[in-house]
Amino acid sequence: MGAVTARELARQLGVSQSMVSRAFSPGASIAPEMRARVLAAAEALGYRPNIIAASLSRRRSSIVGLVMGELANPFYPVVLEQLSQALQAAGFQTLLFTVPPGQEADAALPMLRQYHVDAVVVTSASLSSAGAAHWLGDGRAAVLFNRAAAGDTPLDSIACDNVAGGRMAAEALLRRGRRRPAFVAGRADTSTSREREEGFFAAFAERGLPPPLRVEAGGYSYGAGHRAALGLGEADGLFFANDILALGGLDALRHVLGRRVPRDVSVIGFDDIPMAAWPAYDLATLRQPVAEMVAATVTLLRARLSGAEGGAAYSERLPAVLVERGSL
Amino acid sequence: MGAVTARELARQLGVSQSMVSRAFSPGASIAPEMRARVLAAAEALGYRPNIIAASLSRRRSSIVGLVMGELANPFYPVVLEQLSQALQAAGFQTLLFTVPPGQEADAALPMLRQYHVDAVVVTSASLSSAGAAHWLGDGRAAVLFNRAAAGDTPLDSIACDNVAGGRMAAEALLRRGRRRPAFVAGRADTSTSREREEGFFAAFAERGLPPPLRVEAGGYSYGAGHRAALGLGEADGLFFANDILALGGLDALRHVLGRRVPRDVSVIGFDDIPMAAWPAYDLATLRQPVAEMVAATVTLLRARLSGAEGGAAYSERLPAVLVERGSL
DNA sequence: TTGAAAGCGCTAACAG
DNA sequence: CTGTTAGCGCTTTCAA
Numbered sequence: 181m182g183a184v185t186a187r188e189l190a191r192q193l194g195v196s197q198s199m200v201s202r203a204f205s206p207g208a209s210i211a212p213e214m215r216a217r218v219l220a221a222a223e224a225l226g227y228r229p230n231i232i233a234a235s236l237s238r239r240r241s242s243i244v245g246l247v248m249g250e251l252a253n254p255f256y257p258v259v260l261e262q263l264s265q266a267l268q269a270a271g272f273q274t275l276l277f278t279v280p281p282g283q284e285a286d287a288a289l290p291m292l293r294q295y296h297v298d299a300v301v302v303t304s305a306s307l308s309s310a311g312a313a314h315w316l317g318d319g320r321a322a323v324l325f326n327r328a329a330a331g332d333t334p335l336d337s338i339a340c341d342n343v344a345g346g347r348m349a350a351e352a353l354l355r356r357g358r359r360r361p362a363f364v365a366g367r368a369d370t371s372t373s374r375e376r377e378e379g380f381f382a383a384f385a386e387r388g389l390p391p392p393l394r395v396e397a398g399g400y401s402y403g404a405g406h407r408a409a410l411g412l413g414e415a416d417g418l419f420f421a422n423d424i425l426a427l428g429g430l431d432a433l434r435h436v437l438g439r440r441v442p443r444d445v446s447v448i449g450f451d452d453i454p455m456a457a458w459p460a461y462d463l464a465t466l467r468q469p470v471a472e473m474v475a476a477t478v479t480l481l482r483a484r485l486s487g488a489e490g491g492a493a494y495s496e497r498l499p500a501v502l503v504e505r506g507s508l
Numbered sequence: 509m510g511a512v513t514a515r516e517l518a519r520q521l522g523v524s525q526s527m528v529s530r531a532f533s534p535g536a537s538i539a540p541e542m543r544a545r546v547l548a549a550a551e552a553l554g555y556r557p558n559i560i561a562a563s564l565s566r567r568r569s570s571i572v573g574l575v576m577g578e579l580a581n582p583f584y585p586v587v588l589e590q591l592s593q594a595l596q597a598a599g600f601q602t603l604l605f606t607v608p609p610g611q612e613a614d615a616a617l618p619m620l621r622q623y624h625v626d627a628v629v630v631t632s633a634s635l636s637s638a639g640a641a642h643w644l645g646d647g648r649a650a651v652l653f654n655r656a657a658a659g660d661t662p663l664d665s666i667a668c669d670n671v672a673g674g675r676m677a678a679e680a681l682l683r684r685g686r687r688r689p690a691f692v693a694g695r696a697d698t699s700t701s702r703e704r705e706e707g708f709f710a711a712f713a714e715r716g717l718p719p720p721l722r723v724e725a726g727g728y729s730y731g732a733g734h735r736a737a738l739g740l741g742e743a744d745g746l747f748f749a750n751d752i753l754a755l756g757g758l759d760a761l762r763h764v765l766g767r768r769v770p771r772d773v774s775v776i777g778f779d780d781i782p783m784a785a786w787p788a789y790d791l792a793t794l795r796q797p798v799a800e801m802v803a804a805t806v807t808l809l810r811a812r813l814s815g816a817e818g819g820a821a822y823s824e825r826l827p828a829v830l831v832e833r834g835s836l
Numbered sequence: 837t838t839g840a841a842a843g844c845g846c847t848a849a850c851a852g
Numbered sequence: 853c854t855g856t857t858a859g860c861g862c863t864t865t866c867a868a
Contacts, residue, residue, distance in 0.1 A: 183621075185845055196855045201847060211853060231622045232563045233845035236860045241560060246604075252782065257585040264606045273623060276574075276604045278592045293511075294559045295601060402786060427786070435787045454580065458730060459759045460788045513861055524839045529863060539837060561861035564844050839868080844861105851856080 184227045193221050204229050235296065244272045244481065245297040247285040249305040251278060253400050253424050254453040255468070256304050259325070262474045263301065270478050272298070279305050281399065282367065286311035299481050301325050306369065309333040321484035323477055326468070328371035334493040336484070338476045342372055342450075345466040345500035346379025349419040349448050350392075352464065352502060354383075356446050358417030362393035364408045364429060366400050366421040373421040376450060380419055397421070402428035409433055416445050423449035423456050423465055430461055430507065447507040450500070462506035469498045512555045521549050532557050563624065572600045572809065573625040575613040577633040579606060581728050581752050582781040583796070584632050587653070590802045591629065598806050600626070607633050609727065610695065614639035627809050629653055634697065637661040649812035651805055654796070656699035662821040664812070666804045670700055670778075673794040673828035674707025677747040677776050678720075680792065682711075684774050684836060686745030690721035692736045692757060694728050694749040701749040704778060708747055725749070730756035737761055744773050751777035751784050751793055758789055758835065775835040778828070790834035797826045 186200040193199075195218070202208035203218035222228070235241040244267050250256055264274045275297055277288035285305045292300055292315075299321035307315075307324065312333050315322050322335055329335035353361050363380050366373035381391055395411050397404035397420075405420060405428030412418060418433075420426035426449030433439045433447070441447055449456060452467035476496050514528040521527075523546070530536035531546035549555075563569040572595050578584055592602045603625055605616035613633045620628055620643075627649035634655055635643075640663050643650050650663055657663035681689050691708050694701035709719055723739050725732035725748075733748060733756030740746060746761075748754035754777030761767045761775070769775055777784060780795035804824050 183845095187845075197846085198848090198855065199853095201845095202854090205847080209853060214853080228618060228622050230564075230624065230845050232560055232569060232624050233860090234847070235560045236558075236564050236862090237845080237847040239847095239860070243603075251585045251589040254582060254585075257579045257582075257588075260585075260588075260604075261579040261606055264604055268605070273619065274604045275571075276588075276592055276602045277596070278589055290556065291601065294556050296558065296560050402782065431787045454730065455783065458755070459763045511861095515861075525861090526839065526863085527837095529861095530838090533863080537837060542837080558861050561844090562863070564846090565861080565863040567844070567863095837868105840866090842863105842865085844863085847858100847860085849856105849858085852854085 183230070184225050186227070186229065189218070189221060189225060189227045192225070193218065200227075201229075239296075241296045241298055242272055243275050243295060243297045245275045245277060245288065245292040245295070245300040247277045247279060247288045247292075247300060247302045247305055249279045249281045249283065250400055251304075252281075253304065253422070254455060255422065255424070255451040258453070259303060259470060259474070262470055263303075263325070263477065266474045266478045270482065272481075282369070284308050284311065289315060298485055299323065301477060301481070302327065306330065306371075307333075307335065321481060323480055323484075325473065325477055326372060328375065329493065329495070330371075336480055336493055337495045338473050338480065339372070339497060340468045340473065340500045341497040342375035342500070343379035343382070345450060346376040346381075346419070347383045348379075348466060348500065348502050349376070349450070350380045350383030352448060352504070352508060353417035353419065353446055354387075356417065356442070356508060358446055360393070360415050361417040361419065362395070362412050362415035364405065364412070364418060364420045364425055365394065365396040366425065367398060368396065376419075376421055392419075397425050400424055405429040406432040410436060413437055413439075418445060418447045420447070420449045423451040423453045423463060425449070426463055426465070427455060427461055430463065441507050452503055456503075456505070464505040464508035465503050466500040467503050468500055472498050511558070512553050514555070514557065517546070517549055517553060517555045520553070521546065528555075529557075567624070569624045569626055570600055571603050571623060571625045573603045573605060573616065573620040573623070573628040575605045575607060575616045575620075575628060575630045575633055577607045577609045577611065578728055579632075580609075581632065581750070582783060583750065583752070583779040586781070587631060587798060587802070590798055591631075591653070591805065594802045594806045598810065600809075610697070612636050612639065617643060626813055627651070629805060629809070630655065634658065634699075635661075635663065649809060651808055651812075653801065653805055654700060656703065657821065657823070658699075664808055664821055665823045666801050666808065667700070667825060668796045668801065668828045669825040670703035670828070671707035671710070673778060674704040674709075674747070675711045676707075676794060676828065676830050677704070677778070678708045678711030680776060680830060680832070680836060681745035681747065681774055682715075684745065684770070686774055688721070688743050689745040689747065690723070690740050690743035692733065692740070692746060692748045692753055693722065693724040694732075694753065695726060696724065704747075704749055720747075725753050728752055733757040734760040738764060741765055741767075746773060746775045748775070748777045751779040751781045751791060753777070754791055754793070755783060755789055758791065769835050780831055784831075784833070792833040792836035793831050794828040795831050796828055800826050
């Protein structure tokens with residue numbers, strides 16, 4: 181380990197080791213010339229502060245834990261990439277934990293604690309109230325991304341306005357003159373599916389129309405969407421809880437049930453994953469504003485980490501955008 | 509920070525703090541009863557060793573840096589998920605770095621050094637010789653996943669046998685009686701594309717057949733594959749450097765060029781991403797043995813980290829499997 | 837087997 | 853602005 185330390189560098193410069201530390205600490209009180217001299221020497225010797233040691237001393241790791249499930253849903257790799265890059269840009273590193281789909285993020289918490297991560301972002305998985313309470317009680321930050329906090333759990337959350345999105349899906353189908361709508365739910369334990377369903381059904385109820393059909397796919401996969409669609413032969417307008425389900429449904433409709441889209445049936449999804457735009461699918465959908473959600477998450481994290489501890493849980497809902505494509 | 513420390517725990521037990529440390533160190537010399545007593549108390553008080561402190565002291569972080577680009581290619585989320593879970597199971601945590609596609613992993617190295625990660629796994633990006641030398645010179649481990657080391661760089665690498673895979677693609681097309689084959693390359697700077705091409709061309713050359721046509725997509729995306737296929741109107745058998753390119757090509761063939769697959773033209777890809785199996789594509793491909801590659805990577809990492817420093821660079825090539833589907 | 841003591845490399849008061 | 857002095861929480865000799 182040829183790693184040169186601050187002490188070593190200081191010795192060579194004939195200054196105290198503190199000066200090296202200060203040279204690398206943004207707001208520290210150090211003469212500009214001194215800082216320049218130290219940085220130059222550091223550059224020359226290849227010195228870089230040891231973040232592990234700094235973390236121990238500062239009691240702050242600059243590491244954010246990211247808990248993910250469902251990486252198989254193409255929406256999440258996009259989220260992961262953007263989130264990781266935004267965090268990097270904000271000076272955080274990302275410690276990644278993957279949990280099996282449907283399992284709670286709680287399992288990752290002990291590890292996250294041991295690594296003393298500053299904050300945790302949970303996406304495509306949920307955090308139990310107990311887990312959250314334990315975590316927050318420790319003075320750490322936690323943000324749910326694309327998830328709502330369960331019931332009374334006082335957790336920050338950044339997501340898109342799923343209820344409004346569900347309503348927009350309903351309106352789009354109604355504008356196309358669809359009279360026999362149906363909703364394909366994902367897993368009952370995900371807030372996204374529940375909220376989208378809520379908005380979808382509300383739009384029909386408010387117009388005095390009968391409620392749509394409903395089936396539950398039970399998961400978020402192409403195969404689950406495929407199977408779910410098979411039971412919806414008589415519907416003429418299908419709203420799937422997300423795109424990956426919709427793609428599976430679309431193929432079932434066309435290749436198994438022999439129905440034409442959109443002539444016989446309109447299909448609309450949610451997320452706007454890359455595949456939705458492919459010509460083979462050309463799937464209408466509600467686009468989640470991922471970039472804005474990521475930015476909001478990073479902003480929130482910084483506020484929580486620098487600002488006043490506590491404060492009420494913050495929840496932001498960004499609007500989804502209807503993307504009309506050939507399947508509608 | 510209510511975090512209880514080893515000293516605190518030791519005080520309550522009336523033992524030395526060293527004993528707490530030993531209780532948590534697998535091979536330490538400590539009486540079984542003592543260990544049990546410590547662990548019980550730890551459990552009761554919610555004590556967990558602070559890994560940051562341990563890392564500083566032990567000069568080993570149990571963190572593996574994972575450098576990725578191209579998360580947009582559906583092959584990599586699968587890799588990421590499996591790799592991260594295998595590493596977790598092996599007692600490592602994953603610090604994730606994403607680099608823009610086409611950029612070298614070198615940019616992440618300084619950060620990785622600062623965090624004193626034990627090893628780095630690079631996938632869907634490459635590591636320059638200079639970067640690798642610098643890294644390895646420091647006594648750390650590095651493994652390329654799904655990449656070959658460039659030229660003389662002495663880097664460990666785990667990948668599938670791309671050359672043999674390319675050959676299998678050629679043979680599959682020949683068995684279908686295709687006479688005007690073409691290869692769609694990805695980026696020239698990726699070893700995967702070059703090796704698959706090599707095997708593909710070799711198969712024709714060995715049979716005294718004229719070399720296939722060749723175009724370069726210039727990247728790994730659906731759109732790049734789509735564009736590349738447009739210039740291949742006269743070919744009757746297309747081998748794409750990977751599946752995501754092939755899917756784009758398939759759509760261009762069918763929806764733009766109006767050619768029927770496989771009647772007019774056979775298409776074959778590489779990787780076996782989930783979408784390849786979807787009915788809308790039903791793409792023949794060469795499946796990479798991801799699980800085996802991941803296992804080999806973890807095994808190699810453990811050997812490098814515990815075993816003798818140095819030793820020659822190790823390179824393992826696992827066989828790809830031909831998956832025949834409707835596009836062939 | 838156990839305890840004492842010396843760090844790991846850095847940050848953060850506290851004086852000057 | 854700069855140097856000195858304590859630690860951060862754990863691992864690891866070295867004696868006992």
